[in-house]
Every structure is written in C-alpha cells, then in structure tokens.
Amino acid sequence: MDKISLVYRNVQEVVTEDELNALLAKKKHPTAYVGYEPSGKIHMGHVLTVNKLLDFQNAGFEITVLLADLHAYMNQKGTFEEIREIADFNKRCFIALGLDPEKTNFVYGSTFQTDPEYMLNVLKLTRLFTLNRTRRSMDEVGRNMADPKVSQMVYPMMQVADIAMLGVDVAVGGIDQRKIHMLAREGLPLIGYEAPLCIHIPIILGLDGKKMSSSNENFISVDDSEAELKKKMKKAFCPAEELENNPVLQLFRYYIFPRYDEVLFKRPEKYGGNIICKKYSELEQLFSGGKIHPMDIKETAAEYLNNILGPVRNLL
Structure with a gap:
C-alpha cells in the first residue's frame, strides 16, 4: 500500500485534506502524536x-505517544502515584501491540507540563475560550461532567498546549x-504556534451493535x-448479509485487515471449504452475497483477535 493510502486508511475525518x-x-518524515490517559485496562479503542x-x-511519520499522566490526574482517574x-x-502494552520502542517517542506528560513556558501557554489559552465552549469540548472525554471540577476545564487547554510543546504536525485521535x-x-x-492538522478515526460499535x-x-x-x-464473539450481533452497523465486520475492517496481508476463513468442505480474503472489500462482497456465514466470520475474528492480543495478555 502506498504512503497516501496508508495515511488515509480507516480515517473518518481529516482537517484538512x-x-x-x-x-x-513537503516533508519526508512528518510528525504525529496520540495522547492516552493512562487506564487500568487496555481495550480495543487503544488497539x-x-x-x-x-x-x-x-x-x-515520526510518532510520539503522550502518556498523559497529569491529564488523568486532573480528570479524576486516581492518585498521581497510581496513575x-x-x-x-x-x-509496555503499546509496545506489545506492535509499536517499535526504537521508532516511537514515548513521553510522560508530567515531564514537561509543569514547565514555565508550558504553563504560560495554558494561561494564554484560557483567555481565548469561553467556559461553555471549553465544557462542551470535554463532554465526550471527561468524567462526571454533570458536575465538573475546575481541573477538567483546564484539561482541554493543556491538551492544546501539548500539541504546541511537542511540536507535531498532526494530532490523531478518535472523533470524540x-x-x-x-x-x-x-x-x-493566536499565541504564536502553527495550527495542527487533525486526523480522526471512528468510534467503533459495541459487540451488540x-x-x-x-x-x-x-x-x-x-x-x-x-x-x-470466543464466547463474546459467538454472542456478537452480526446480521446475515448486512454491511451497515455490523460490529463484527468492523473488527475485520479496523483491527484485523490492517495487520494481516490475508485472512483465512476455515470452513468444512461440505460448506465450500476455506476462503482467503486479501483485503476487506473482498470480505464485504462475500458476506453481502451470502457466500460466507456469520458464524464463520465470528469464529475467524476470535482467532485473529486472540493472536493480536496474545502478547499483551502475557504482560498481565
């Protein structure tokens, strides 16, 4: 897959294309970052x-992963030591999921987020935006936003300052x-830095649709x-021949095909034997035409997801 296709794959929005x-x-090696609030459980959103x-x-691209420990503390996620x-x-989990530690810049937020320049930028940003707009920006990412703490209103200003201080070209995250x-x-x-490009990936459905x-x-x-x-996958919502809002197909599109050059669907000969798909569009065509059964793709999804998650389980 060429460079542009890789960048655009499975992206919901680019601001701007x-x-x-x-x-x-212009750049041979642009820079991009994702920030993660440290969480007790690594889930499929992280993957x-x-x-x-x-x-x-x-x-x-040169990649930075921000381990946003101070953000998590301000968002009521535990004591600083726990976080x-x-x-x-x-x-360690992100490395186990495939990020090369030699090619990925892991940064703890607390290593720079109390520096004077950073804090001055945060204060400058607080002068630019209303309380209502700032609160709305936290609606989908904040904890207990019915009665937010002051720290949660500072949180978005810090995230904006992160982009400036990390000096990245692209901010990546979920559409939330x-x-x-x-x-x-x-x-x-307005405070002397370039506006970042923003690339957003979709929020995936739960297994029940x-x-x-x-x-x-x-x-x-x-x-x-x-x-x-495997038990969860057996119960997953997967209506036959339906492509829209099908969480099992989403697992193939967003999790499995990006990691495998081909996917093998093992089936008994009496049901037509094995099928190999080299890209997601082939699976869609087969499924929408009724040529592969929902249980076949559920079982195959479970097999490949277990392979992907295996290295992380070994850390538990």
Whole structure:
C-alpha cells in the first residue's frame, strides 16, 4: 500500500485534506502524536489508534505517544502515584501491540507540563475560550461532567498546549477528540504556534451493535481470556448479509485487515471449504452475497483477535 493510502486508511475525518496532502508532499518524515490517559485496562479503542499509528510509521511519520499522566490526574482517574504506575504498564502494552520502542517517542506528560513556558501557554489559552465552549469540548472525554471540577476545564487547554510543546504536525485521535482539536486549530495561531492538522478515526460499535459501554459489557478487553473472547464473539450481533452497523465486520475492517496481508476463513468442505480474503472489500462482497456465514466470520475474528492480543495478555 502506498504512503497516501496508508495515511488515509480507516480515517473518518481529516482537517484538512489539502493541508495533509501538502504536508506529505513537503516533508519526508512528518510528525504525529496520540495522547492516552493512562487506564487500568487496555481495550480495543487503544488497539484501533495503535493500528493507525502503525500505518503512519509505515508511511514514514515520526510518532510520539503522550502518556498523559497529569491529564488523568486532573480528570479524576486516581492518585498521581497510581496513575504513573498504570502509565508504565500502558507503555509496555503499546509496545506489545506492535509499536517499535526504537521508532516511537514515548513521553510522560508530567515531564514537561509543569514547565514555565508550558504553563504560560495554558494561561494564554484560557483567555481565548469561553467556559461553555471549553465544557462542551470535554463532554465526550471527561468524567462526571454533570458536575465538573475546575481541573477538567483546564484539561482541554493543556491538551492544546501539548500539541504546541511537542511540536507535531498532526494530532490523531478518535472523533470524540474533535472539539478539543478544533480549539487547538483556532487557538494556537493566536499565541504564536502553527495550527495542527487533525486526523480522526471512528468510534467503533459495541459487540451488540450499540454504543460501546463498560456498563453494557459489550466490548473486548485485552485481559479477556481466549475462551472469554470466543464466547463474546459467538454472542456478537452480526446480521446475515448486512454491511451497515455490523460490529463484527468492523473488527475485520479496523483491527484485523490492517495487520494481516490475508485472512483465512476455515470452513468444512461440505460448506465450500476455506476462503482467503486479501483485503476487506473482498470480505464485504462475500458476506453481502451470502457466500460466507456469520458464524464463520465470528469464529475467524476470535482467532485473529486472540493472536493480536496474545502478547499483551502475557504482560498481565
């Protein structure tokens, strides 16, 4: 796959495409970053962004992963000591998921986020945006936003300042990060920095076809055992021949095909024998035409996901 195809693969939005195309033409090794609040559980949302970072690395980007320990502390995620321990563990998980530690710049937020220049930038940014807009930017990423703490209003300003201080060309994240990224595009030029390009990847459905939620237990976690993952996949929503809003097909599109040159669907000879797909579009064509059964793709998804998550399970 060529460089441009890798960068655009499985992306929901690029702000803006013209800027991205100009960047790719101008720089041999552009820079991109993703920020992660340290979390006790690495889940498939993390795997999705790691897959995108691998695409960027293969396209020649230099990658920074921000382990946002201070952000997590301000977002009510635990004591600073607990969060830093989780951040160390998360770093090991990201490496196990495929990020090359020799090619990836892992940065702890607390190593620069109390520096005078950084804090001055945060204060400058607080003068640019209203409280209402700042609160709206946190709606999808903040904890207990019905009654937010002051720290959670500073959080978006810090995320914007991160982009400036890390000096990256591209900010990458889920589409839930869009409102904060738009603050960065608007605010950074006003305090002397370039506006970043922003690349957003979609939020994936839960296994039941509804919004992914820990309360609904409709998600895959890396600490699910092989047997637990297989059990979840058997129950997953996968209507025959339906392509839209099909969470099992999404697993192939966003998680499996980006990592494998081909996918083998093992089937008994009486049902037509094995099928090999070399790209996701081939699977869509077969499935929509009724030539491959939902149970075949569920079982295959479980097999490949267990292979992907195996190295991370070994850290638990």
